[in-house]
Amino acid sequence: MLGYFARRLLQGFMSIVGASIVIFTITRLTGDPVVLMLPPEAPPDVIDALRIKLGLDLPLWRQYLIFAGDALQGDFGRSYRWEMPALDLVLDRLPATILLSAVALAFSMAVAIPFGVLSAVNRGGWVDRFGKVFAMAGQAMPNFWVGLLLILIFAIHLDWLPAYGAGTPAHVVMPAIALGWYPVAAQTRIVRSAMLDVLDSDYIRMGRSVGTPEFSLVWKYALRNAAIPLITMLGVYFAAMLGGSFVVEVVFAWPGLGRTVVEALFARDFPVVQAGVLFAAAMFVVANLLVDLSYGIVDPRIRHGR
Amino acid sequence: MTDADAPALAVEDLVMELHLRRGVLRPVDGVSFEVGAGETLGIVGESGSGKSMTCLSILRLLPKPAGRIARGSVRVGGVDLTQLSERELARDWRGRRLSMVTQDPMTSLNPVFTIGDQVGSPLRHHRITRTLRETRARAAAALGRVRIPSPERRLDEYPHQFSGGMRQRAVSAMAIACEPQVMIADEPTSNLDVTIQVKMIELYREIQKETGVAIVLITHDMGVAASICDRVAVMYAGRIVEQGPSRAIFRRPAHPYTQALLDSIPRLGARRKRLFALGGQPPDLLDLPRGCRFAARCPKRMARCDEAYPPEFKLPDGHVSACWLSESEAVHAA
Amino acid sequence: MAVEADLAPADTAAPRPRRRWRLPSAGVPWFSGLILLLLVVCAIGGDALTPWNPAALDLRANFQPPVWAEGGSWAHPLGTDNLGRDILSRIVAGARVSLVVSLWAIVLSGGIGSLAGMVAGYFGGWADVLIMRLVDIQMSIPPLALALILAAVLEPGLETVVIVIVVTYWTWYARIVRGEILSLKERDYVALAKVAGVGSATIFHRHLAPNILNTMLVLATLQIGQVIIFEASLSFLGLGIQSPAISWGLMLADARAYLTNAWWAITMPGVAIMLVCLSSNLFGDWLRDVLDPRRKQL
Numbered sequence: 023m024l025g026y027f028a029r030r031l032l033q034g035f036m037s038i039v040g041a042s043i044v045i046f047t048i049t050r051l052t053g054d055p056v057v058l059m060l061p062p063e064a065p066p067d068v069i070d071a072l073r074i075k076l077g078l079d080l081p082l083w084r085q086y087l088i089f090a091g092d093a094l095q096g097d098f099g100r101s102y103r104w105e106m107p108a109l110d111l112v113l114d115r116l117p118a119t120i121l122l123s124a125v126a127l128a129f130s131m132a133v134a135i136p137f138g139v140l141s142a143v144n145r146g147g148w149v150d151r152f153g154k155v156f157a158m159a160g161q162a163m164p165n166f167w168v169g170l171l172l173i174l175i176f177a178i179h180l181d182w183l184p185a186y187g188a189g190t191p192a193h194v195v196m197p198a199i200a201l202g203w204y205p206v207a208a209q210t211r212i213v214r215s216a217m218l219d220v221l222d223s224d225y226i227r228m229g230r231s232v233g234t235p236e237f238s239l240v241w242k243y244a245l246r247n248a249a250i251p252l253i254t255m256l257g258v259y260f261a262a263m264l265g266g267s268f269v270v271e272v273v274f275a276w277p278g279l280g281r282t283v284v285e286a287l288f289a290r291d292f293p294v295v296q297a298g299v300l301f302a303a304a305m306f307v308v309a310n311l312l313v314d315l316s317y318g319i320v321d322p323r324i325r326h327g328r
Numbered sequence: 329m330t331d332a333d334a335p336a337l338a339v340e341d342l343v344m345e346l347h348l349r350r351g352v353l354r355p356v357d358g359v360s361f362e363v364g365a366g367e368t369l370g371i372v373g374e375s376g377s378g379k380s381m382t383c384l385s386i387l388r389l390l391p392k393p394a395g396r397i398a399r400g401s402v403r404v405g406g407v408d409l410t411q412l413s414e415r416e417l418a419r420d421w422r423g424r425r426l427s428m429v430t431q432d433p434m435t436s437l438n439p440v441f442t443i444g445d446q447v448g449s450p451l452r453h454h455r456i457t458r459t460l461r462e463t464r465a466r467a468a469a470a471l472g473r474v475r476i477p478s479p480e481r482r483l484d485e486y487p488h489q490f491s492g493g494m495r496q497r498a499v500s501a502m503a504i505a506c507e508p509q510v511m512i513a514d515e516p517t518s519n520l521d522v523t524i525q526v527k528m529i530e531l532y533r534e535i536q537k538e539t540g541v542a543i544v545l546i547t548h549d550m551g552v553a554a555s556i557c558d559r560v561a562v563m564y565a566g567r568i569v570e571q572g573p574s575r576a577i578f579r580r581p582a583h584p585y586t587q588a589l590l591d592s593i594p595r596l597g598a599r600r601k602r603l604f605a606l607g608g609q610p611p612d613l614l615d616l617p618r619g620c621r622f623a624a625r626c627p628k629r630m631a632r633c634d635e636a637y638p639p640e641f642k643l644p645d646g647h648v649s650a651c652w653l654s655e656s657e658a659v660h661a662a
Numbered sequence: 663m664a665v666e667a668d669l670a671p672a673d674t675a676a677p678r679p680r681r682r683w684r685l686p687s688a689g690v691p692w693f694s695g696l697i698l699l700l701l702v703v704c705a706i707g708g709d710a711l712t713p714w715n716p717a718a719l720d721l722r723a724n725f726q727p728p729v730w731a732e733g734g735s736w737a738h739p740l741g742t743d744n745l746g747r748d749i750l751s752r753i754v755a756g757a758r759v760s761l762v763v764s765l766w767a768i769v770l771s772g773g774i775g776s777l778a779g780m781v782a783g784y785f786g787g788w789a790d791v792l793i794m795r796l797v798d799i800q801m802s803i804p805p806l807a808l809a810l811i812l813a814a815v816l817e818p819g820l821e822t823v824v825i826v827i828v829v830t831y832w833t834w835y836a837r838i839v840r841g842e843i844l845s846l847k848e849r850d851y852v853a854l855a856k857v858a859g860v861g862s863a864t865i866f867h868r869h870l871a872p873n874i875l876n877t878m879l880v881l882a883t884l885q886i887g888q889v890i891i892f893e894a895s896l897s898f899l900g901l902g903i904q905s906p907a908i909s910w911g912l913m914l915a916d917a918r919a920y921l922t923n924a925w926w927a928i929t930m931p932g933v934a935i936m937l938v939c940l941s942s943n944l945f946g947d948w949l950r951d952v953l954d955p956r957r958k959q960l
Contacts, residue, residue, distance in 0.1 A: 040799030048811050162939035164891045166898050167914060167932040174925055224435040225446075231387055231430070232423025232450035232502055246440045265804030269895050273918075283807070284899055287814045295814065299807040307802050322440060322486040 030314055034307045041303040042093065045296060046086050093300070099293030103286065108293040112279060112301050118188060119271070119278035120305070123263035125194050126202035130259070131252070134206050138213025139248070142221060143240055150214075157207030165266050169200035169273040186275035197274040201266050205259050209252060216248035223247075257310030264302050334406035335362045336542035337386070337426070337510045342400035344385040353613040355381040357566035358400070363559075365509065366536060368543040370557030370574065372550060372589065376610055378566040379546045380431075383512045386544075387428055388417060404510055423450035426510035427503040429496075436499045437487035444483030447471060447502045454506050470501040473538070475531060493524040497531070507539055514546045529556050550589050554578050562586045565610050565621040572647020582641075582649035582657075585622050620652070628653060691948040694941035698886070701938055704757035712751035714738075716908055720746035728926050741926040743917065749927060752908055753934045759909040760938065763820065764889045767827040768882045774828065775835025776878055780870065782836065783843030784862070794840070797833040805830045806895065813901035823893050823902045830892070835881060842874050876953040884946035887939035894935055910935050 080088075092098070098108040137157070141150040176196060177185035184193050220226060221244055229239050268280035275281065279298050286294035344356035355378045363369045371379045384390060386402050388409065402409045404426050409417060427450070430436045437446060448457070448467040457463040464483055471479035474497040487495055496516060503511055513532065517525040533556060536543060547553055553560050554574060561571040562585065570583040581587045608625040617623060623633040632652055640648045641658035704711060724746035729739045740750040782793040800808070809826040816822040846852055852869050894911030896902030903909035910931040917927035 037799055037802040040795070041802050044799060044803065044808075045811060048808075048815055158940060158943060159936065162887060162891075162936045162943060163932070164894050164898075164911075164914075164935055166895060167928075167935065170914065170918060170921065170928050171932070174921060174928060178922055224430055224432055225438040227389065228428075228430055228436045228499065228502065229438070229446075229449065230389055230418075230422070231428040232505075233418045233421070233453050234423070234449055235418060235453060238453075243438055243441065247438065250440070261802075261804055265806045268804070268806045268810065269899060272899060283810060287810055287901070290814075292814075295811060299803065299811055302807045303803045306804060322488070 027315065030311055034311045037307045038300075038304050039090075041307075042090060042300055043086065045299055045303075046089055047082075049292065049296060098297035098300075101286070101291050101294045103289045103291040103294070108297040111282065111294055112297045115277065115279045115282045115298075116301060116305075118276060119264065119267050119280060122194060122197055122201065122271070122276060122278055123260060123267055125198040126200075126263050126267075127205075127256070127260055129198050129202035130204075130206045130209055133202075134209030135213055135245075135249070135252070137206075138210045139217055139240060139245060141210065141214045142217035142248075145218065153210060157210050160203045161207040163203065164269075165200050165204055166269045166273045168203050169197065169270055172196045172200055173273075186273075188277050193274075193276075197270050197276050200273070201263055201270045204266065205262055209255075209259070212252050212255065213248055216251045217244060220244045220247045253313065253316070257306070257313040260309040260313075261306040264305060334403060336365045336367075336405065337363045337544065338401075338403040339382075339386065340401050340403070342382070342385055342402060343398040344381055344390065345396055345398045346391065346394045347396070348394055351614050354398070355566055355613065356385050359563075359566075359568055360400075361561050361568065361571060363510070363542040363544055365542050366540045367559070368532075368536065368545055368557045370545045370547060370553035370560040371563055372547055372553050372560060373563035374589075374610060375548060377563040379548075379563050380514050381566075382563070383428060383514050383544065383546055386512060387422055387426065388414075389422075389428075419454075423503070423508070424454045424506045425508050426512065427506070427508045429500055429503045429511065429513040429516045431515045434492060434495060437490075437495055439487055442484050442486055443471070443490070443498050444468075447483075447498060447505055450502060450505050456506055467501075467505065470505040471498065473504065473535065474498070474501045476501070492520055493527065496520060496524075496528060500528075500531070500535075504535060504539070504541065508541060510542045510544070512544045512546070515548070516545070517547075517549075517552060525552070532556065550578075550592075562589065565616070566613065567621065567650070569622065569651065570647065570649045572643075572645070576643075576645040576647040580643075580645060582643055582647070582654045583622075583651045584626050584628050584653070588627075620650075690944050694944040694948070697937050697941035698945060701757050701761055704754045705761035708755060708758055712748070712754045714748035714751040716747065716751040716755035717906060718747065722746065725920075725924050727924070728930070731926070740930045741924065743913075743924065743927045744920045749913075749930050752913060753910065753931060755908045756910045756913060756931065756934070759820070759903055759907060760890050760893065763823055763827070763893045764886050766824045767831065767889045768885050770824065771828040771831035771885075772835050772878055772882055775832035776839045776874065778832065779836040779839030779841075780843055780866070780874070783840035784847070784866070784870065790840075793836060797836055800829075800833050805892075809892070809896060810899075810901060813896060818901050818904055820903060820907070823896055826896065827889055827892055831885065831888070834885075835878070838877060838881060839874050842877050843870060846870055846873055880946055880950045880953060883942055883949055885942075887942035887946075890935055890938055890942075 096107075096109050098112075100106070101108050101111050104111050137149070137153045141147075141153045144150060172183075173185045173196065176183045183196055184190070185196075187193055221240070226239055226244055229243050230236075234243065264280075267276075267278060268284060270276070271278045271281035272284055279302065283295055283298035283302075286292075286298065339362070340360045342356055342359045343354055346353050346355060357378070359378075359382055361369060361371075371382065373379050384395075385397060386409070388397065388402075390396065397410050400410070404421065409421060412421070437443070444464060444467050447470055448463040451457045451463050451466050457466050464480075468479040468483055471482060476482060476494060476497050482490075487498070490498060500516070516532075517528050520528065529552065532543060532545075535541065545553070545557060557574045559572060560574045560577045561568045562577070562583065563569065564585050570577060570581070570586045577586060578590070581590055611617060611621050611624065617634065619632070619634040619636055620626070620638055623629050626633065630652060638650045638652045638655075640650045641654040642648050643654060643657055644659055709715065720742070723738070723742055724744055726735070726738045726742040726746075727733050728741040728749075729736055731741075738748050738750070740748075740753070742748055743752075778793050782790040809830060812826045812829060813822050816825065846869070852865060855865050855869060890910075893902055893909065894914065897909045897911030898915045900915065903912050905912060913931040914928060917924065917931070921928055
């Protein structure tokens with residue numbers, strides 16, 4: 023178990039290093055990164071100074087090592103727009119994004135699990151059919167559009183929820199729904215198909231043959247098995263939420279990492295963009311790591327090192 | 329609730345139908361037998377003969393939505409289960425008064441729940457135990473009864489921590505936890521190796537001696553049937569073709585199908601394969617012959633075999649055979 | 663967008679859906695095929711099909727609601743935007759961007775990804791390790807974040823959108839094609855051909871390519887919807903298609919500013935996106951069933 027943990031940790035670290043190489047390389051794609059890293063109106067002597075500081079005369083791999091070394095010490099450069107270290111800014115915005123993504127993920131699972139279970143239990147019934155149409159439609163709607171429609175209906179016409187901003191629990195409702203809508207279809211499909219397999223299994227038949235009530239067979243004994251494939255995918259979905267949060271945060275003016283990176287992009291505030299994307303990647307890796315470790319809780323076979 | 333004089337399990341003229349798109353077929357087609365308390369009945373036959381479907385029909389665990397009981401009765405202690413609602417059946421009967429051990433010990437236990445939870449579940453659902461402590465104590469006792477060493481310690485383990493033989497014991501413990509009157513064991517040993525098979529069979533006998541449970545043992549293995557059963561019923565294509573005390577059946581098999589089954593037991597204790605002395609396949613249940621269903625494969629086939637299905641003939645040694653060959657020796661047509 | 667969330671279940675962790683989740687109606691492939699055909703017709707026909715010039719301003723006729731709403735007229739069936747431009751005409755015109763982006767993105771990401779997947783799967787060894795490591799690394803970056811950096815480094819516009827999508831999606835093809843190749847390699851006839859000394863190129867051409875072609879076709883169909891959403895998201899953020907070019911995502915970005923005045927301006931382009939996307943998913947699903955007899959049976 024410890025060996026497994028160490029191996030996964032190493033893999034995760036390698037992924038982050040890899041991601042940083044990719045991000046670094048892209049920022050160097052267009053030639054002179056100094057132009058990207060400074061505001062357009064920066065005077066020539068500042069540009070020259072930065073060029074020397076960054077060691078742009080060095081080969082690319084040396085440049086990367088310098089960048090990585092600084093990054094490891096927490097130095098991602100300064101944001102000129104917010105006039106603070108890029109790292110501090112990113113760390114300041116990160117919790118809001120994590121909160122939004124987590125609520126969105128919880129929303130999607132709260133919809134997908136009951137739908138998936140009911141679809142499987144009443145296969146071919148109306149929940150199964152309606153659920154399919156509903157889920158397919160959800161998958162075909164861009165999350166920002168869902169967000170705009172929600173604002174249109176619940177903020178403008180009904181005036182039930184605040185249209186943008188953050189601060190109260192009511193603020194998180196619409197962004198979370200907009201963001202969590204998309205993966206519902208895929209999650210429902212996973213739960214449904216896993217549930218069908220499980221309901222057909224010998225142990226459920228055994229449970230039924232000793233008189234276990236149908237309700238507890240489905241919602242206790244079968245569901246925990248059927249949830250495993252969904253839980254193994256949680257990291258992927260969390261990443262999807264993070265990715266999607268870039269647009270949704272803009273729609274709802276949510277003060278998170280996504281909106282900050284988008285704003286930084288338009289301001290050509292490159293240290294912030296670099297740090298933000300790298301952190302998003304790191305969060306994805308960490309999320310996957312946590313998921314890998316946590317489904318041992320649900321599946322004892324993994325806990326005991328199989 | 330139950331009648332003390334009635335046999336533990338009495339199945340009469342049971343017909344189970346599967347309504348498929350291709351047509352209606354009857355995997356169980358007019359099956360009757362009785363098992364008394366403390367008695368073991370073996371149901372033998374090839375795979376596909378309807379043995380397993382008979383068990384599932386008794387517990388009414390039918391494939392949904394295709395399966396239904398079309399006719400007949402299943403009486404446990406005198407109460408006809410076919411007349412009960414699904415809810416009553418689950419609440420008061422399954423796992424309580426009659427239970428079932430299924431084929432595969434490796435897949436019959438839920439991998440993500442502890443042994444204690446699963447063995448305790450019939451106790452909880454039938455409200456035999458009220459508290460967690462009580463449930464654990466009774467579950468441990470059930471594990472002890474199936475000879476699992478240090479049962480208290482194993483309650484919190486998961487199925488994957490058990491060996492194949494131990495899992496089958498745990499499944500059996502789950503089945504007998506509420507001390508049912510009838511236990512149906514569907515090929516309980518076919519996936520275990522020979523030494524464990526022998527131990528399991530001994531275990532069932534001991535449990536039977538202790539609790540007086542009536543056992544219906546489904547098997548394709550004549551050797552297993554011979555070693556444990558008081559009486560044997562041989563099934564072919566949904567019907568019982570020969571039934572009686574096992575001694576009589578094994579000494580003087582009257583039905584050619586039974587004879588073929590006996591011939592297929594390998595000698596010298598070699599590991600048996602699913603080898604069958606006769607060629608051919610059981611008939612298609614959607615396209616049954618008018619006469620004897622076994623006729624097409626029977627070495628002793630006569631003209632009249634194709635004309636009518638033979639009635640059951642009662643033989644002098646007390647067993648019953650549905651074969652025209654038995655007519656001459658029959659005491660009277662049963 | 664949530665690319666991986668949609669893809670991964672199909673090929674990795676989840677058990678293969680043995681009993682597929684089908685829509686009840688047999689008309690599904692017809693409906694979805696028709697919508698996709700309509701997209702192509704609009705993209706090719708463009709201005710010629712529309713009653714109005716999609717770029718023509720008419721400030722006196724701005725904020726006209728669609729025909730079924732109060733105050734609407736047949737002159738502008740889906741209403742007009744803040745500058746009085748006909749929304750239906752703009753949606754028809756926007757189809758071209760959607761289709762062009764889709765085609766380029768699919769051809770390039772499918773080509774590059776499949777090639778990488780084939781090389782990784784067929785040759786194995788260090789090529790496999792290298793390519794799959796790259797796939798893993800890239801999958802650890804949220805697709806839209808990667809897209810944003812690229813879009814910022816390059817000049818925004820149609821080419822950038824295509825490049826960004828290709829960079830994001832090649833991994834999709836690479837992983838699935840690699841898996842397919844690995845399973846094909848196990849089959850006797852491929853192994854035999856190899857033993858018999860048939861050259862790699864011939865094996866590729868004769869045994870592998872025909873088999874993965876079906877997979878690629880299905881993936882490409884499913885990708886249309888994904889690409890359209892991706893493009894819309896980028897354009898919505900202002901990093902994709904730039905005005906005065908017309909794209910559905912850009913229309914939504916514009917309409918956001920007057921959300922309170924004209925609900926139709928925000929609704930209609932979104933419906934267009936949804937219909938095309940839904941059709942692409944449905945048609946892809948159907949195609950997968952038709953082309954894969956193993957799954958069709960169950």
